[in-house]
Amino acid sequence: MRTFAVFLGLFACVAASASAQEMTWRKDIQPIVAAKCGGCHGASQPEFAEWNVRRVTDKNLAPRVDTYPLFMNDVVWPETGALIRRRR
Ligand code: HEC
Numbered sequence: 001m002r003t004f005a006v007f008l009g010l011f012a013c014v015a016a017s018a019s020a021q022e023m024t025w026r027k028d029i030q031p032i033v034a035a036k037c038g039g040c041h042g043a044s045q046p047e048f049a050e051w052n053v054r055r056v057t058d059k060n061l062a063p064r065v066d067t068y069p070l071f072m073n074d075v076v077w078p079e080t081g082a083l084i085r086r087r088r
Helices: 002-020 025-041 048-054 068-073 082-087
Strands: none
Touching: 025 068
């Protein structure tokens, strides 16, 4: 019963926040990525595939993650989990 109550509470929270406002890359995520990651992962950096080759000899090189496709490349596909690996 208690587990069910917790589940109901969680569901209510998720349902409430989902209906309150849609989250978007431009409005909610991009500003955080620009502020927290842009200094090292901005437009001057190589994209993932090139970075993956060059990082062997350059340990301080960071892949570019400042656009939606490049960011999602490290979250969903094809470099699934790269972002989570990095954040641990
Ligand atoms: C001080 C510079 C710096 C900041 C700030 C920074 N990074 Fe990085 N990041 C690096 C460097 C250098 C590498 C490559 C070397 C390494 O993996 O340690 C890297 C690697 C990565 C990778 C590839 C990991 C892998 O194993 O494939 C991802 C994804 C990433 N960073 C995401 C982020 C995100 C998202 C943020 C912001 C929350 C961020 N980084 C902030 C310097 C930085």
